[in-house]
Amino acid sequence: MVLSPSKAVLPPEEGLHAGEASHSARLRSKVDLVWPALAAAGRKLLTHSRVRHLYPEYLITFHGIVRASVPLMESALDRARALGRGDRVAVRLAEYLEDHLPEEMDHDRWVLDDLEALGVDRASVLTRPPSVAVAQLVGAQYYWLFHYHPVALLGYITLLEGYPPLPDEIEDLITKTGHGRAAFRTLLHHAALDPHHAAGLFATIDALPLSPEQSAVLGASALSSAYLLTEVVHNIARHAGGEGVAGGIRPGRRTEAAGSGGI
Numbered sequence: 155m156v157l158s159p160s161k162a163v164l165p166p167e168e169g170l171h172a173g174e175a176s177h178s179a180r181l182r183s184k185v186d187l188v189w190p191a192l193a194a195a196g197r198k199l200l201t202h203s204r205v206r207h208l209y210p211e212y213l214i215t216f217h218g219i220v221r222a223s224v225p226l227m228e229s230a231l232d233r234a235r236a237l238g239r240g241d242r243v244a245v246r247l248a249e250y251l252e253d254h255l256p257e258e259m260d261h262d263r264w265v266l267d268d269l270e271a272l273g274v275d276r277a278s279v280l281t282r283p284p285s286v287a288v289a290q291l292v293g294a295q296y297y298w299l300f301h302y303h304p305v306a307l308l309g310y311i312t313l314l315e316g317y318p319p320l321p322d323e324i325e326d327l328i329t330k331t332g333h334g335r336a337a338f339r340t341l342l343h344h345a346a347l348d349p350h351h352a353a354g355l356f357a358t359i360d361a362l363p364l365s366p367e368q369s370a371v372l373g374a375s376a377l378s379s380a381y382l383l384t385e386v387v388h389n390i391a392r393h394a395g396g397e398g399v400a401g402g403i404r405p406g407r408r409t410e411a412a413g414s415g416g417i
């Protein structure tokens with residue numbers, strides 16, 4: 155759950171010779187190139203004068219991304235198993251996905267619960283068409299895993315889990331929006347859980363016997379994800395007017411927590 159992205163959770167650089175960068179360090183150095191744009195988009199959202207009204211839009215948008223996480227990992231796991239024991243990268247990837255998949259189960263439902271706390275009903279979220287940017291972000295991963303190699307998915311997961319929201323940042327957001335804490339459970343859980351998930355992810359990436367081509371596709375996956383996430387976050391801020399059309403905020407029912415402003 156990218157919010158206002160902080161620095162990546164750093165893995166230990168054990169077993170490396172002087173001057174030798176790990177796979178994950180090289181991957182993060184690529185992400186660093188596009189990081190300022192994503193960080194700026196996140197800051198713009200957090201400091202927006204209408205952040206109270208943008209927060210449900212943020213959750214709806216990220217629900218569209220989070221609901222694809224488990225299906226993407228299941229598809230990657232199937233592909234990794236199909237590549238067989240002779241593909242050592244696929245074997246290690248499958249082991250990682252078998253461990254990590256259960257940890258990401260139902261997180262889309264958590265987001266729906268948080269939206270319900272804001273008075274946005276589940277049906278209105280589930281029937282709303284996801285944006286093109288969200289479809290491009292997730293869709294690229296299906297392309298790589300089905301048509302190249304499922305290890306590409308780790309570049310995407312690096313973006314989504316490697317830069318978790320900070321607890322202070324969430325507390326600040328709670329204060330600024332004035333919404334109840336029940337609407338921030340998913341973010342608070344991810345601030346606590348994702349540093350551990352990131353450490354496991356980077357350790358996995360570092361242990362992979364990646365070919366130069368696989369390393370390149372990991373980078374392409376991470377960079378394109380960063381670019382598209384930046385677009386996704388910008389699109390949320392563009393809803394500041396609360397138009398409620400073409401993917402705008404359309405709560406099915408409202409509660410006190412949702413306030414009376416234009417969403």
Ligand SMILES: [Fe+2]
Pocket residue numbers: 257258261344
């Ligand atoms: Fe998650």
Ligand SMILES: [Fe+2]
Pocket residue numbers: 257258315347348351
């Ligand atoms: Fe996670």
